[in-house]
Amino acid sequence: METGKESEKLGLGIDLGTANLLVFLEKKGIIFNEPSVIAFDRESGKVIAAGRDAYKMVGKVHSKISIIKPLKDGGISDLHAAKALLTYVLKKVEDLTEKSLGRSTTVICCPSEVTKIEQDVMIDLAREMNMSDVFIEEEIKAGALGAGVDIFQSKGVMIVDIGGGTTDVGVISFGDIVLSRSIRMAGTYMTNEITKLIKKTRNVEIGELTAERCKIELANLNPNAETVIEKFAGRDMVKGVPKWVDISSEEVRKVLEPVFEEVVKLIAAVLKDTSPELSADIFRNGILVTGGGALTTGIEGFIKERIQVPVTVISNPLTCVAEGLKYLLKNRGDYRVNSMQM
Amino acid sequence: MSKKKNLSVGVDLGTSNLLIYVEGQGTLFNEPSVIAIDKESQKIISVGYEAAALAGKTHDKVEVIHPLHGGVITDTQRVKQFLLFVLDKILLSRIGSVTRLLICIPSEITETEKSAILELGSDLGIKNTVLNEEIKAAAVGSGVDIFVPNGHMVIDIGGGTADFGILSLGAVVLSKSLKVAGNFFDKQIIDHVKAVHKLEIGLQTAEAAKIKLASLTGPLPVDDGGATLTYTAMGRDVISGLPKQAVIEAQEIRTILLYCFESIKSVLLATLEATPPELAGDIVDNGILLSGGCSQIRGISEYFEAIAQVPVTLSAVPMTAVVDGCKKLIKLNGKHFLGELK
Numbered sequence: 001m002e003t004g005k006e007s008e009k010l011g012l013g014i015d016l017g018t019a020n021l022l023v024f025l026e027k028k029g030i031i032f033n034e035p036s037v038i039a040f041d042r043e044s045g046k047v048i049a050a051g052r053d054a055y056k057m058v059g060k061v062h063s064k065i066s067i068i069k070p071l072k073d074g075g076i077s078d079l080h081a082a083k084a085l086l087t088y089v090l091k092k093v094e095d096l097t098e099k100s101l102g103r104s105t106t107v108i109c110c111p112s113e114v115t116k117i118e119q120d121v122m123i124d125l126a127r128e129m130n131m132s133d134v135f136i137e138e139e140i141k142a143g144a145l146g147a148g149v150d151i152f153q154s155k156g157v158m159i160v161d162i163g164g165g166t167t168d169v170g171v172i173s174f175g176d177i178v179l180s181r182s183i184r185m186a187g188t189y190m191t192n193e194i195t196k197l198i199k200k201t202r203n204v205e206i207g208e209l210t211a212e213r214c215k216i217e218l219a220n221l222n223p224n225a226e227t228v229i230e231k232f233a234g235r236d237m238v239k240g241v242p243k244w245v246d247i248s249s250e251e252v253r254k255v256l257e258p259v260f261e262e263v264v265k266l267i268a269a270v271l272k273d274t275s276p277e278l279s280a281d282i283f284r285n286g287i288l289v290t291g292g293g294a295l296t297t298g299i300e301g302f303i304k305e306r307i308q309v310p311v312t313v314i315s316n317p318l319t320c321v322a323e324g325l326k327y328l329l330k331n332r333g334d335y336r337v338n339s340m341q342m
Numbered sequence: 343m344s345k346k347k348n349l350s351v352g353v354d355l356g357t358s359n360l361l362i363y364v365e366g367q368g369t370l371f372n373e374p375s376v377i378a379i380d381k382e383s384q385k386i387i388s389v390g391y392e393a394a395a396l397a398g399k400t401h402d403k404v405e406v407i408h409p410l411h412g413g414v415i416t417d418t419q420r421v422k423q424f425l426l427f428v429l430d431k432i433l434l435s436r437i438g439s440v441t442r443l444l445i446c447i448p449s450e451i452t453e454t455e456k457s458a459i460l461e462l463g464s465d466l467g468i469k470n471t472v473l474n475e476e477i478k479a480a481a482v483g484s485g486v487d488i489f490v491p492n493g494h495m496v497i498d499i500g501g502g503t504a505d506f507g508i509l510s511l512g513a514v515v516l517s518k519s520l521k522v523a524g525n526f527f528d529k530q531i532i533d534h535v536k537a538v539h540k541l542e543i544g545l546q547t548a549e550a551a552k553i554k555l556a557s558l559t560g561p562l563p564v565d566d567g568g569a570t571l572t573y574t575a576m577g578r579d580v581i582s583g584l585p586k587q588a589v590i591e592a593q594e595i596r597t598i599l600l601y602c603f604e605s606i607k608s609v610l611l612a613t614l615e616a617t618p619p620e621l622a623g624d625i626v627d628n629g630i631l632l633s634g635g636c637s638q639i640r641g642i643s644e645y646f647e648a649i650a651q652v653p654v655t656l657s658a659v660p661m662t663a664v665v666d667g668c669k670k671l672i673k674l675n676g677k678h679f680l681g682e683l684k
Contacts, residue, residue, distance in 0.1 A: 062515040
């Protein structure tokens with residue numbers, strides 16, 4: 001055991017996403033990677049479950065349990081629940097209490113275009129948890145680092161992060177973000193679109209978890225792909241009885257396409273504002289796609305066809321942000337210090 | 343000195359049958375909810391089978407009472423007397439050592455009825471009295487794991503009420519109740535026989551006819567020789583007043599039951615309609631569990647399958663499911679959740 005004061009300091013990285021919460025602890029790696037959902041007992045106010053266990057309860061609870069998703073569209077919508085979630089996770093996974101958090105350095109990531117108020121809420125959250133030293137970084141920067149891109153060179157890189165609540169597009173060069181934009185249209189929005197589709201065409205209402213499963217299993221943006229048909233269960237809205245419905249990947253593609261078109265529009269808008277020198281770099285190096293949306297089959301082809309630049313989906317789209325936090329913790333986000341070589 | 347042991351007792355206070363489970367000793371009482379009292383002294387002469395056999399056959403010094411009606415306590419005083427008598431009989435004056443009482447109740451009873459039942463516990467000198475919904479106990483007693491985020495539907499058609507419930511995470515998500523069940527069917531049979539055969543029959547005869555002939559769908563019940571079953575009912579001719587017998591056909595009973603089941607059907611549909619879609623999806627998979635005395639009617643699962651279009655299973659222990667469930671629920675002591683999920 002080291003006893004020096006410096007070594008006792010904890011380095012903590014938090015990727016508080018709309019869909020998933022990831023916690024990175026220095027020297028340990030990613031200690032938590034589960035959905036950002038928490039379940040409370042209504043009567044006692046105690047936390048019953050968090051993460052995956054709580055996620056399984058979504059849409060299935062009785063009146064004694066309340067399920068809360070503390071984040072909405074990339075921002076914290078329920079500060080109390082967000083704090084409870086983080087406290088529960090830190091306590092359960094690593095036995096980190098308020099006391100040990102007092103001597104920690106924490107980095108929290110947020111989407112690119114969050115308001116000052118939304119950022120302040122993130123800081124408030126950390127303060128309430130007794131974290132003394134907190135700074136906020138943009139997700140795309142961490143994502144690029146986590147993807148293994150050396151952003152400290154004077155070379156332009158474009159990152160597209162399709163998450164749960166927001167889609168962020170940014171250009172990074174020389175260790176920091178040159179410009180970035182985001183829209184509040186991502187995974188959750190797509191899931192809702194699928195629910196709407198099934199309601200409209202089949203008169204069947206499906207739950208959130210089912211819609212999410214439908215999206216993961218059937219999403220394919222390649223128009224020439226073979227049509228896959230899967231069964232999903234829901235409730236017939238006319239008769240009221242439970243019912244199976246057959247959903248084809250073709251239908252899902254048709255509702256997802258407009259959403260991805262919006263993403264492409266955003267990429268185009270960012271590219272338009274990019275200085276010509278960086279444009280040239282991007283043209284050469286291509287676009288990196290991360291986030292849960294990057295797992296959609298055929299996304300490379302879809303973007304490439306419309307933007308005419310090479311597109312790469314990184315190998316760890318779900319964890320890259322948390323992994324990138326490792327580097328940001330080393331240099332506190334300073335662009336002059338190349339943390340990748342430290 | 344005898345050891346002072348803390349006993350927990352589970353009670354299924356049904357309209358037709360009273361079942362009592364004593365911790366560590368099993369189900370000690372399973373008899374009809376009927377008492378016979380001496381009118382003069384107001385003392386109980388007999389309970390259960392003995393009392394039921396007296397129904398309709400007593401002289402005016404003895405009164406046979408069904409202290410429960412439609413799943414509710416109509417006569418608190420009598421029910422208390424009844425419970426005390428039975429507990430005294432089976433526990434042999436160890437009633438003082440009962441510390442916990444779990445009483446199962448139908449789903450949609452009013453607060454007044456609830457407090458009447460709760461009072462029962464305190465009147466017996468038992469501090470810890472917990473109420474539990476019958477359908478929850480029925481599901482647990484039939485071996486369904488309700489403590490996971492997975493929706494199950496239970497229909498419990500007993501003597502006084504038909505209960506419908508959706509269970510998930512250890513408690514009832516929604517439930518509906520209807521005062522159409524075994525006793526109601528019996529009364530309909532009596533009315534029918536009176537109108538068609540001009541014959542007045544007793545409750546016991548009507549019940550026997552129902553048990554022998556009841557069917558809802560499929561071929562009519564046949565005897566060993568292949569002939570359709572009939573029941574020879576004996577009673578009093580309405581016109582002449584003389585004893586008489588009449589032959590009741592299985593088809594007649596079916597017509598009566600189908601008429602009664604119309605209202606059960608509409609409540610079932612209303613329950614399914616109010617089910618959250620995610621749970622409706624689970625029910626397509628898990629099906630519906632039937633319990634209670636009336637689940638023994640022939641063709642009942644096919645009947646419900648045709649309405650709800652999901653698989654219907656019969657509880658292996660229709661008569662004792664509720665009290666078997668008490669066994670497990672006593673350990674929970676009214677909590678809806680059994681600690682950690684894993």
